[in-house]
Amino acid sequence: MNARHAEAAARFIQNKAQEEWHNETLFLVREKRDRQAASLPEWEQLRQLASQIKMHTITHLDNYLEQFADRAEANGAIVHWAKDAHEHNEIIYALLRERQVEKLVKSKSMLTEECRLNPYLISKGIEVVESDLGERILQLMNKPPSHIVMPAIHLKRQEVGKLFEEKLQTEKGNSDPAYLAHAARLHLRNEFLTAGAALTGANFGVAATGDVVVCTNEGNADMGASFPKLHIVSMGIEKVTPDYKTLSVFIRLLARSATGQPATAYTSHYRKPRKGCEMHIVLVDNGRSDIIGHADHIQTLKCIRCAACMNTCPVYRRSGGYSYTCFIPGPIGVNLGMLKSPGEYSGNVSACSLCYSCNNVCPAKIDLADQIYKWRQQLDSLGKADRTKKLLSGGLRYLFARPALYNTALRLAPIINKTPRFLIYNNLNAWGKGRELPVFAKESFAHMWKKGKIKQHP
Amino acid sequence: MAYSKFGLFVPCYVNALYPEAGVATWRLLEYLGAGAEYPAGQTCCGQPMANAGFEREAEPLLRQFDRLFALYDFIITPSASCAAFVKEHLDGMNGRLYEICEYLHDVAKVETLPGKFPHKVSIHNSCHGVRKLHLSSASEQMEPRYSKLKKLLSMVEGIEVAEPACVDECCGFGGMFSIEEPAVSVCMGQDKLKNHLATGAEYITGADSSCLMHLQGIARREKMPARFIHISQILAAGL
Numbered sequence: 001m002n003a004r005h006a007e008a009a010a011r012f013i014q015n016k017a018q019e020e021w022h023n024e025t026l027f028l029v030r031e032k033r034d035r036q037a038a039s040l041p042e043w044e045q046l047r048q049l050a051s052q053i054k055m056h057t058i059t060h061l062d063n064y065l066e067q068f069a070d071r072a073e074a075n076g077a078i079v080h081w082a083k084d085a086h087e088h089n090e091i092i093y094a095l096l097r098e099r100q101v102e103k104l105v106k107s108k109s110m111l112t113e114e115c116r117l118n119p120y121l122i123s124k125g126i127e128v129v130e131s132d133l134g135e136r137i138l139q140l141m142n143k144p145p146s147h148i149v150m151p152a153i154h155l156k157r158q159e160v161g162k163l164f165e166e167k168l169q170t171e172k173g174n175s176d177p178a179y180l181a182h183a184a185r186l187h188l189r190n191e192f193l194t195a196g197a198a199l200t201g202a203n204f205g206v207a208a209t210g211d212v213v214v215c216t217n218e219g220n221a222d223m224g225a226s227f228p229k230l231h232i233v234s235m236g237i238e239k240v241t242p243d244y245k246t247l248s249v250f251i252r253l254l255a256r257s258a259t260g261q262p263a264t265a266y267t268s269h270y271r272k273p274r275k276g277c278e279m280h281i282v283l284v285d286n287g288r289s290d291i292i293g294h295a296d297h298i299q300t301l302k303c304i305r306c307a308a309c310m311n312t313c314p315v316y317r318r319s320g321g322y323s324y325t326c327f328i329p330g331p332i333g334v335n336l337g338m339l340k341s342p343g344e345y346s347g348n349v350s351a352c353s354l355c356y357s358c359n360n361v362c363p364a365k366i367d368l369a370d371q372i373y374k375w376r377q378q379l380d381s382l383g384k385a386d387r388t389k390k391l392l393s394g395g396l397r398y399l400f401a402r403p404a405l406y407n408t409a410l411r412l413a414p415i416i417n418k419t420p421r422f423l424i425y426n427n428l429n430a431w432g433k434g435r436e437l438p439v440f441a442k443e444s445f446a447h448m449w450k451k452g453k454i455k456q457h458p
Numbered sequence: 459m460a461y462s463k464f465g466l467f468v469p470c471y472v473n474a475l476y477p478e479a480g481v482a483t484w485r486l487l488e489y490l491g492a493g494a495e496y497p498a499g500q501t502c503c504g505q506p507m508a509n510a511g512f513e514r515e516a517e518p519l520l521r522q523f524d525r526l527f528a529l530y531d532f533i534i535t536p537s538a539s540c541a542a543f544v545k546e547h548l549d550g551m552n553g554r555l556y557e558i559c560e561y562l563h564d565v566a567k568v569e570t571l572p573g574k575f576p577h578k579v580s581i582h583n584s585c586h587g588v589r590k591l592h593l594s595s596a597s598e599q600m601e602p603r604y605s606k607l608k609k610l611l612s613m614v615e616g617i618e619v620a621e622p623a624c625v626d627e628c629c630g631f632g633g634m635f636s637i638e639e640p641a642v643s644v645c646m647g648q649d650k651l652k653n654h655l656a657t658g659a660e661y662i663t664g665a666d667s668s669c670l671m672h673l674q675g676i677a678r679r680e681k682m683p684a685r686f687i688h689i690s691q692i693l694a695a696g697l
Contacts, residue, residue: 010641019645027624034597043600312598314628318645350639353632353646354509355585360598376511385511389634393507397515400470400501401522410474430637434644435675438475445468445477449496454481 005351009319022154023317029150030311032260033361039262040252050253051365053246054302057238058292064207064240065283071210075272077279085115088284092117092199092232093124095280099230101126101196107214107221108132109201110148110305111234111284113327129191131220133184140167146321148328149258149307154320188220198224200270202235203304204250205281208243211271212281215254215264222268231273233281238288238301250304253363258306291339296374300335302364309358309368315351324348331358331368338375346384349375388430411447413440464494465530467523467555469540470502476667479536479688483558485697486690487534490566494534497526505543510634520547530554534561536690538587538665546590557591558690559665563606568613573695576616579687580654581607582664582673583626593665597626607665610693617692622653631672647676655684663689 013019037043057064069079082088088111096104104126112118118128118139130139134152137160138145145151152160161175170183192198200221204213212233214221225231241247255261273279291301310316310330321329326337326345334352337345349372358368379385399406416424417439425432448454464487468480480496487494503523504516523544527533533555535541541557562568583605587593594605611619630636630646637643651673654662662684664670670686677684 006639006641009639013641013645023649037600040600314630314646315639315642318642318649349511350635351642353585353628353630353635353639353643355628355632356589357585357596357598357626357628360589360596373509376509377513379511386638389510389638390512392634392637393510393512393515396502397504397507397512397519400504401518403499403501406470406501413474430640431675433640434679435636435647435672436678438471438671438675440474441477443477445473445480445496446498446500448477448481450498454484454496 004347005319005323005325008323009315009351012320012323013318018154019318019320021156022320025153026311026317029260030308030361033257033308033311034260036256036260036262040256046249046253047363047365049249050304050363051302053241053249054364055299057241057246058298058301061237061240061289061292064242065237067207068205068210068240069283071208072205072212072281073210075210077210077272077281080280080282082282082284082286084286085284088115088234088282088286089117089120091282092234093121093126095230095232096121096126096197097124099196101230103127103129103191103195104197104199105129105131105191105195105224105228106135106199107201107216107224108135108151109199109234110328111201111236112199113145114286115234115284117234129188129195131188131191131218131224132216133181133218136184136188137163144327146329147307147310148305154322188223192223192227195224195228197230197232198228199232199234200224202233202239202281203254204247205235205240206243206247206269207240209271211269213247214268214270215251215266216268217259217261217265219266222266225268225270226274229277231270231277231279233270233279235281235283236288237283237285250363254304254306257308257361257363287340294339297335297339297371299366300332300339300371302366303332304364306363308361308363312357312361314355314357315353319351324351331372332366335368335371335375342375342378342382342384346375346379346382349379350386407444407446410440410444414442416440462492462531463529464492464532464534465527466494466496467527467533467535467540468496468500469535469537471671472536472667473500475671476688479667479690482688482690482694482697483534483536485694486558486562489572489694489697490568492532492566495530497530499526503540503544504547505540506633508543508547509632510638516547520544524548532556532561534558536665536688537667538584538591538593539668542586542590557587557593557665559593559606559610559693560591562610562693568610571610571613571693573693573697574615575692575695577660578618578620578658579611579661579663579692580620580622580657580659581605581611582629582650582654582662582666582669583607583621584664584666584669585626585628587665588626594626607689611663611689614692614695620657620659622650622657624649624653629669629673631669633668636672643672644676647672648680651677651682651684655682661685661687661692663687663692665689
């Protein structure tokens, strides 16, 4: 079923207090991003560079991936290639099974969300523990992330307090953030110590050195990579970057764009396994190489998953991550969903007023809004066009292509101003939900011009 | 200077709902000595259909537009959004098609205006005006701050100019977005109105009557004390 964003959004907005708080919280993040961006005189140059580096890398991906894999293996890591989500999950499960691992501790990874790794491993009897605080909260609630950087941004601390009372036996009624974070730390510390393997995502892979670079604020990726004997990295193939010089451009942009910090608390480079331990890197395609051939949408591969487009999106802020059906919400998610499966995700394409703010904040200069515009042009041929909009578009074109008819219609239009309300404000009138109709002028400009009334003006 | 022929493009909804913006634009051009003609047979440029996903319905209208204005050296319009759409979809429009403020500021380079408007106004920085026509700097972009609208308005005697918080956030109109996503659209509009009214302005003004129409619809429904006026009408005050 192709769920419609508009309906889910309307439900989110019904809780006005929640909507206002969500909107304001994320706009504060946008403003923090603005302040950080403004502090670098070369900000716009960095964005331009990032865009160029990404386009270069994506269009020379075979070279850089081979280089990355060679270097990583020379360093002592083992590289696996997964053509899709299923292969990715199987590779990881095999690694765990062969080593009799019963518990996997994870740091944040949108790729494993994409591959639906957790349910797969759980179905095989593996215990999976998320170690990013937001992700862990959601895992305890059995909910997906609603934002890709701040996964539990839609929750208030009181809700977290309640959850922890039940799951981590914290004090009743205590929702002090420091207290709750401390409780989570103690709980997670034990998970790190008892897990048989750790999985991290990868923000970047450096082709020249074979480094996997992971940016976190909680240090949880480092805890994972430092305790268990097995470290698995899930990395999308588009995450590779040529060298340290190019990496530095992204590192300067990422945290500033994402959370308005000059840098994340931890920027960790994992290059080789610890003594007596193993490091495995799973490079995942899962549709990415198909996007390279998609001239209109290749730019989505430049995404560094900072979520700046979500934080600025006036629609996302007022509708929440769960109103989108794709696991990545907001402008980038609308596009990635359509690339994955138009049939499944076309209900998100309406979630855009074409304000173009996303294009302007994107640190890699992805033309997000232009792409949404292009997807809209495809909806009708996919059989997914909104019926009202289709009728209206055809009807308006009919009228507008016939100036004489249009002018006659306009002469009659002011009648609507006097029509009884019940005829106009009913369920058929989406405009009338929350808005009065505009008032037609007594005389149109065209009519006044024809009668010579405009030029008569002294 | 060689004689230039000016054509006035009055978008469909301005024609039907806000003809006074068309009149004011014409008067501003008269004032500059650029007697503009209004080619008969104008309707719509096709933007609403194209943004909704029906570019093919827009194409005949764009061709109609091209034909009607073929003989004009300059095409001036009181709508930033329509100007941006036509520029993106028809060849030969750069350097020819201008939104009225853009024309006054960039081409005619007016330094003074004769009118008075002794009121406080809040500028509505429309998305396409800001992010496509660059009528003002975009809040997301790290570039020197400027506003052509503010500069023009400040030439009018007695005016006090303010801008809302979230200075160029979308008002939620978005053409058919407003009817496909009515809940979000109205919510965005309510927030925008609140920010405008918080400035203490008597009028909300801007280069796109479509945004103002949406905000006006909400203000009337909620009986909020907001008044709206297209920027060309303020700039043409006293003409």
